[in-house]
Amino acid sequence: NAGVTQTPKFQVLKTGQSMTLQCAQDMNHEYMSWYRQDPGMGLRLIHYSVGAGITDQGEVPNGYNVSRSTTEDFPLRLLSAAPSQTSVYFCASSYGDRNYGYTFGSGTRLTVV
Amino acid sequence: DAKTTQPPSMDCAEGRAANLPCNHSTISGNEYVYWYRQIHSQGPQYIIHGLKNNETNEMASLIITEDRKSSTLILPHATLRDTAVYYCIAMYNTDKLIFGTGTRLQVFP
Numbered sequence: 001n002a003g004v005t006q007t008p009k010f011q012v013l014k015t016g017q018s019m020t021l022q023c024a025q026d027m028n029h030e031y032m033s034w035y036r037q038d039p040g041m042g043l044r045l046i047h048y049s050v051g052a053g054i055t056d057q058g059e060v061p062n063g064y065n066v067s068r069s070t071t072e073d074f075p076l077r078l079l080s081a082a083p084s085q086t087s088v089y090f091c092a093s094s095y096g097d098r099n100y101g102y103t104f105g106s107g108t109r110l111t112v113v
Numbered sequence: 114d115a116k117t118t119q120p121p122s123m124d125c126a127e128g129r130a131a132n133l134p135c136n137h138s139t140i141s142g143n144e145y146v147y148w149y150r151q152i153h154s155q156g157p158q159y160i161i162h163g164l165k166n167n168e169t170n171e172m173a174s175l176i177i178t179e180d181r182k183s184s185t186l187i188l189p190h191a192t193l194r195d196t197a198v199y200y201c202i203a204m205y206n207t208d209k210l211i212f213g214t215g216t217r218l219q220v221f222p
Contacts, residue, residue: 004156031208043157043212050208058209090156094207098145101159102210 002026004105006091012111013081021076021108023091029103030096032074033058034066036087037107043090049074050096081112114211115140115203122217125195131188133216135201138182144205146177148186149212150197157200157212160186191220 007022025032033048045058049068063085065077074093078085088109092102118136125131137146147162161168161175163184168175174187188195200215 033210035212042214043151045209045211048209056208059211088154092156092210094210096207098205098207099162101147101149101162102157104156104158106156107154 004091004093004103006089006105006108008108009106010109012113013078014113015081015083017081018077018079019081021078021089021091021110023074023076023105024072025074025091025093025103026072027093027095027103028071029093030071031094031102032068033092033102034064034074034076035090035092036060036085037090038087046076046089078110081110083112086110086112114205115144117201117203117213119199119201119213119216121214122219124219124221125188125191127193127220127222128190131191131195131218131220133186133188133199133201133218134183135186136183137201137203140181140203141205142181144203146175146184147202147204147210148173148175149200149202150195151200151215152194152197160199191218193220193222196220 034046035043047066049055091105094102148160149157151157163175177184198215
């Protein structure tokens, strides 16, 4: 099992550019989530999904779109990147069972200039 | 989900037990207590969880008080690699995992 795979690991964008952060898991997890972590700060939930075709907003959803067409993939789209979106982005997944925790990816470090 | 309160920072000598407290005085009867940690720049890592009983796994032990208003995560023999931010989270529905500020544990030689 590869676990939760995030690509790319590093990315530099210019203001106004769009891009998609990829997240894939091979554990047949129903729940998937996206977080951002600003330097020296805590993790904040952006969007989450409880299954294919179902997504919902987290704490800081503005400026981001998500979709979940398959169980395995949960891409995060930045429509028009802003310097305030400079952050480390983490994807996570879980069975959705209370007896299991979330598995996190290794993160994507995004800089918007 | 119940609010949790943790000390902002703690120190522990290498080889000693690290006892990380968490207060969750408003926890409801069906909310679980979960612990995660984040080692610098890495993705968070699930450690352990419990409902009522004390729990132990290969990473740590979780002690929950009888009234369930507080819990303690125990790392029995802390190593330098255990230096991290530790998060205590109380929740029933696991669709949204919301992190608080956690406890920054520094293990020193």
